[in-house]
Amino acid sequence: MESLQRPVILILGAGAVGLALAGRLAAAASVYAACRPVHAAAIRDRGLVMEGIWGDATIREVIPVTGPDEVPPAVDFVIVTAKGTGTRAICADYAGVIRGRPTASLQNGIGNEDIIAEYTNTVIGGTVTTNFSVAGPGHVRVLSESAPMRFGAWSGDGDALRELIGIVRSAGIPVEPEPDIRAGKWAKALLNIAVNPICALLRAPVGVAAEKEIRGIVDGLIRETFAVAGAEGVHLPWATADDYLAYLFGVQVPDFATVYPSMYHDLRQARRTEIDLLNGYVADLGERHGIATPYNRCIAALVRYAQTHPDGR
Ligand SMILES: NC(=O)C1=CN([C@@H]2O[C@H](COP(=O)(O)OP(=O)(O)OC[C@H]3O[C@@H](n4cnc5c(N)ncnc54)[C@H](OP(=O)(O)O)[C@@H]3O)[C@@H](O)[C@H]2O)C=CC1
């Protein structure tokens, strides 16, 4: 990166998370947002509209792109914010840009960083525990936040990680280094495994997870996930499932009680969900380790059915 110039960041798959991130990062970097034409047209026309806890503003500095030919040669960092169902496709589309460049993921679920690592040597894993949604073309809402963003080195160069954290921090986004990013991705996935499919199936906000009829299901999902993570040798930040359940019901569910998770929007819009990177992934790994995962298997089957039968039939 040239020291006197602003860093150049390309966000790949800019929707709820990526557009909001682009809007904030524009304070510290030149930001290109690879997005669908409907967002690109609105942003070119009247700027990116942001509302909520990351600030209410119309940001004119974000540059939308709809293909790799529109990306300038001098990109310093790539951040992938497409759904996990689209990671391979977007990496393939932008392979020429990603190659040789530090590329981070802020996606939920397990497996995205390994896909990105097929395209570049320096991969940075990331998590974001904030609620984002698309309110319309080029218009995003940020409604609640429960923890700082975290980035950790997945492969390659540690300098790139430090530099990226510095840029994100100077844009005013709370961010911390994550020394064990594999465990960090699993730690974030616990929340998504617990609430995303249930809220998507019930068409309810996150608070539904604490209802007495639902709590036992969440409990089962998390106990199974702890057993599978343990068999995988993942050192979660909580020693036991009970410790995490206390944090989930004491902090995370209250923080997100009134908002809808990303999978809710996927099912409502008849899009493929990330279930195979979350509960489906745990169920498959459980089978490999000889660990029974009836809760995760059942919820994954329900979501797969719902995403292929949007009208319920
Ligand atoms: N929303 C949230 O609150 C949070 C989400 N996350 C995670 O962040 C990731 C992104 O989620 P979110 O922002 O909600 O998802 P969105 O679906 O809102 O955003 C992803 C965007 O990328 C676009 N896209 C996909 N492939 C391409 C492509 N090849 N070229 C251009 N655009 C493309 C999608 O378009 P299209 O839909 O047409 O494919 C969509 O507009 C997920 O892994 C999610 O689990 C993490 C924390 C919070």
Ligand SMILES: CC(C)(CO)C(=O)C(=O)O
């Ligand atoms: C943290 C949470 C639940 C925020 O909405 C999320 O990760 C998601 O929606 O996928």
